[in-house]
Amino acid sequence: MKTNIILAGVGGQGILSIAAVVGMAALENNLYLKQSEVHGMSQRGGAVQSHLRISDKEIASDLIPEGTADIIISVEPMESLRYLPWLKENGWIVTNTTPFVNIPDYPNIQDLIGAIEKFPHQISLNADEIARQVKSVKSSNMVVLGAASPFIDIPYASFENGIRQIFGRKGEKVVQLNLNAMKAGREFSEKKRKHN
Amino acid sequence: MQKLLLLGAEAIAQGAIDGGMSGIYAYPGTPSTEITEYVQKSKAADKRKIHSQWSANEKTAMEAALGMSYAGKRAMVCMKHVGLNVAADAFVNSAITGVNGGLIVTVADDPSMHSSQNEQDSRFFGKFAMIPILEPSNQQEAYNMAYEGFELSEKFKIPVLLRITTRLSHSRAGVQTKENKPQNPLTYPEDPIQFVLLPSNARKRYKDLLALQDLIDEDSEKSIYNFYFDGSDKSLGIISCGIAYNYLMENYPERNCPFPILKLGQYPLPHFKVEKIVNECRNVLVLEDGYPFVEEQLKSFLDKSGKIKGRLDGTIPRDGELNPNIVGKSLGKPVKTSFAIPKIVANRPPELCSGCSHRDIYNALNETMKEFGKQKVFSDIGCYTLGALPPWNSINSCVDMGASITMAKGAADAGVRPSVAVIGDSTFTHSGMTALLDCVYENTPVTIIISDNSTTAMTGGQESHATGRLEEICVGLGVKPEHVRVLTPLPKYHDEMVEVLREELTYEGVSVVIPRRECIQTATRSKKESKAKGEEVTT
Numbered sequence: 001m002k003t004n005i006i007l008a009g010v011g012g013q014g015i016l017s018i019a020a021v022v023g024m025a026a027l028e029n030n031l032y033l034k035q036s037e038v039h040g041m042s043q044r045g046g047a048v049q050s051h052l053r054i055s056d057k058e059i060a061s062d063l064i065p066e067g068t069a070d071i072i073i074s075v076e077p078m079e080s081l082r083y084l085p086w087l088k089e090n091g092w093i094v095t096n097t098t099p100f101v102n103i104p105d106y107p108n109i110q111d112l113i114g115a116i117e118k119f120p121h122q123i124s125l126n127a128d129e130i131a132r133q134v135k136s137v138k139s140s141n142m143v144v145l146g147a148a149s150p151f152i153d154i155p156y157a158s159f160e161n162g163i164r165q166i167f168g169r170k171g172e173k174v175v176q177l178n179l180n181a182m183k184a185g186r187e188f189s190e191k192k193r194k195h196n
Numbered sequence: 197m198q199k200l201l202l203l204g205a206e207a208i209a210q211g212a213i214d215g216g217m218s219g220i221y222a223y224p225g226t227p228s229t230e231i232t233e234y235v236q237k238s239k240a241a242d243k244r245k246i247h248s249q250w251s252a253n254e255k256t257a258m259e260a261a262l263g264m265s266y267a268g269k270r271a272m273v274c275m276k277h278v279g280l281n282v283a284a285d286a287f288v289n290s291a292i293t294g295v296n297g298g299l300i301v302t303v304a305d306d307p308s309m310h311s312s313q314n315e316q317d318s319r320f321f322g323k324f325a326m327i328p329i330l331e332p333s334n335q336q337e338a339y340n341m342a343y344e345g346f347e348l349s350e351k352f353k354i355p356v357l358l359r360i361t362t363r364l365s366h367s368r369a370g371v372q373t374k375e376n377k378p379q380n381p382l383t384y385p386e387d388p389i390q391f392v393l394l395p396s397n398a399r400k401r402y403k404d405l406l407a408l409q410d411l412i413d414e415d416s417e418k419s420i421y422n423f424y425f426d427g428s429d430k431s432l433g434i435i436s437c438g439i440a441y442n443y444l445m446e447n448y449p450e451r452n453c454p455f456p457i458l459k460l461g462q463y464p465l466p467h468f469k470v471e472k473i474v475n476e477c478r479n480v481l482v483l484e485d486g487y488p489f490v491e492e493q494l495k496s497f498l499d500k501s502g503k504i505k506g507r508l509d510g511t512i513p514r515d516g517e518l519n520p521n522i523v524g525k526s527l528g529k530p531v532k533t534s535f536a537i538p539k540i541v542a543n544r545p546p547e548l549c550s551g552c553s554h555r556d557i558y559n560a561l562n563e564t565m566k567e568f569g570k571q572k573v574f575s576d577i578g579c580y581t582l583g584a585l586p587p588w589n590s591i592n593s594c595v596d597m598g599a600s601i602t603m604a605k606g607a608a609d610a611g612v613r614p615s616v617a618v619i620g621d622s623t624f625t626h627s628g629m630t631a632l633l634d635c636v637y638e639n640t641p642v643t644i645i646i647s648d649n650s651t652t653a654m655t656g657g658q659e660s661h662a663t664g665r666l667e668e669i670c671v672g673l674g675v676k677p678e679h680v681r682v683l684t685p686l687p688k689y690h691d692e693m694v695e696v697l698r699e700e701l702t703y704e705g706v707s708v709v710i711p712r713r714e715c716i717q718t719a720t721r722s723k724k725e726s727k728a729k730g731e732e733v734t735t
Contacts, residue, residue, distance in 0.1 A: 024201075
């Protein structure tokens with residue numbers, strides 16, 4: 001198996017936590033992993049991305065070649081479209097629909113959703129709202145990961161263990177909130193796929 | 197010995213810890229910061245009492261590391277590529293003094309300038325200093341090179357340059373660690389004047405360094421990091437440096453590259469291996485991240501054969517970092533993209549955080565400068581450099597650490613009034629204090645705004661050396677106390693800030709204005725941390 005994932009969002013939205021959880025889940029399954037991330041100036045409220053590659057064979061490049069990403073996981077709707085040249089023909093977009101508006105020329109949200117929904121392989125969800133419903137307000141990133149999890153060939157329990165490892169030092173409460181958020185995202189995603 | 201998931205930067209730190217390092221010295225700078233931070237957080241490093249506090253700048257870091265090496269211990273100094281410019285005096289001379297304990301100079305280059313003002317290639321500095329250079333292709337090699345680098349340095353008694361680029365530094369992969377080596381005992385150099393670079397001794401030391409060159413060439417030739425993979429199709433030979441090897445292999449997923457490959461990870465260039473691939477193959481493609489360092493060496497000034505392909509003949513773009521697609525194109529493999537970026541996607545550049553104190557000072561400065569005219573504000577390197585962008589457009593320069601103050605001085609000398617500098621607290625102690633002394637020496641009419649957020653913010657909030665001491669430092673350097681003005685940058689004090697700025701901008705002498713409010717990121721983080729601690733107490 002080999003899964004190329006582009007993680008997208010805005011600096012500070014928690015895409016590196018998603019990467020860390022998936023990374024832990026991959027390690028638990030003895031998979032190879034390469035994950036490239038962005039630090040420094042570009043983090044400050046700007047567009048950020050991370051390339052995450054998981055494989056049962058050794059991985060050469062830290063960067064995903066264009067046209068070969070299996071999934072774009074985005075915690076922000078406009079950012080889900082920024083890395084489309086990386087997405088392969090039948091690749092999936094999994095994105096939050098809650099916009100992060102910090103620029104004056106942010107496009108009309110309905111137009112954005114329209115552009116996303118044009119893709120046959122996409123799951124768009126209001127992760128912020130779902131996070132609120134399960135009382136995990138700060139865990140919308142884990143909702144998005146949950147929605148993407150069916151597309152990553154790793155047992156769901158491993159993602160759960162990933163959350164336990166990454167958030168463990170913050171206490172059981174934080175772990176539980178993140179687990180609930182991920183589960184809600186996954187349920188949404190599975191329901192939506194059945195409907196399609 | 198265990199398998200860890202590490203960033204390239206962290207792999208170097210772990211390799212150095214396991215390799216018997218006694219101290220690491222650095223000033224934060226993307227993409228090198230995480231090396232030192234890892235050592236600071238490492239329990240093993242703490243247990244082994246490895247020094248890991250930040251230095252004031254790269255030069256002081258380089259010198260402190262050299263001092264530790266003088267005392268026989270293994271030391272590492274880390275910096276970003278432009279930091280090596282700051283440390284250059286100590287760096288180049290450390291090759292002449294040589295070392296006692298092993299000394300690794302780790303430099304992280306930033307091709308494509310993700311977080312830098314240029315994309316200079318540190319391998320030129322290594323060649324300039326005439327020392328061995330190591331360049332890992334992956335996280336495991338990064339670990340191994342740091343682990344073994346001290347011994348390489350001790351073998352030749354000179355420093356070793358470990359060069360990485362952003363991509364490797366900030367990419368994570370599994371790393372197998374090795375057995376922990378003991379630290380060196382404290383020993384003095386055998387020759388008491390080894391480190392005394394008086395001309396008479398420097399000439400001798402330089403001859404010694406020249407004499408070493410054949411030996412370090414030979415070491416490079418035998419290095420396990422310089423590996424020749426044969427290939428059946430000799431129409432092309434490929435020389436890949438460091439991480440470029442991965443991009444090359446990405447284009448041959450079945451590991452079936454038909455061309456001979458020379459994978460390079462240690463310099464000086466291994467003569468025999470390079471000659472072999474150049475002689476055997478019709479053309480040679482050089483893949484290297486950064487400048488055409490190897491390509492230029494292979495392509496002599498008079499060579500018009502066109503045999504050597506790379507950045508100089510346009511096979512690879514002249515600037516910017518490599519990636520699998522650029523390498524693929526150079527091998528005639530087309531990129532298969534299915535989708536373009538829709539027009540609806542707007543640019544989202546980085547910005548000052550909401551609630552950041554720099555915002556308030558720029559608002560006040562902009563209002564004040566309306567009375568004094570445009571293009572009179574010099575600035576520096578830090579988050580506040582974002583004040584060059586809309587909506588502020590407040591500053592007119594960002595060159596190198598500390599340059600704001602001295603450029604404002606030069607402009608004032610030329611007749612610019614008022615001449616203003618905006619610098620951060622950490623940048624000020626890095627390289628601004630001597631600049632301020634120049635201003636004080638001539639009582640140059642400049643106004644220096646030290647926007648004090650009490651941290652080194654842009655690299656993630658490391659401690660700043662001047663926290664709580666800025667006024668003392670300025671007065672100590674000779675600024676008149678009545679012209680050291682401290683402000684609280686908050687919207688509610690806007691009018692007061694404008695008033696103070698106006699007063700100091702019209703003063704014909706050196707004035708320092710210090711708007712002080714903690715970085716919103718570090719403030720939020722410490723609030724969260726204390727809250728988390730509070731929760732632990734109650735449960």
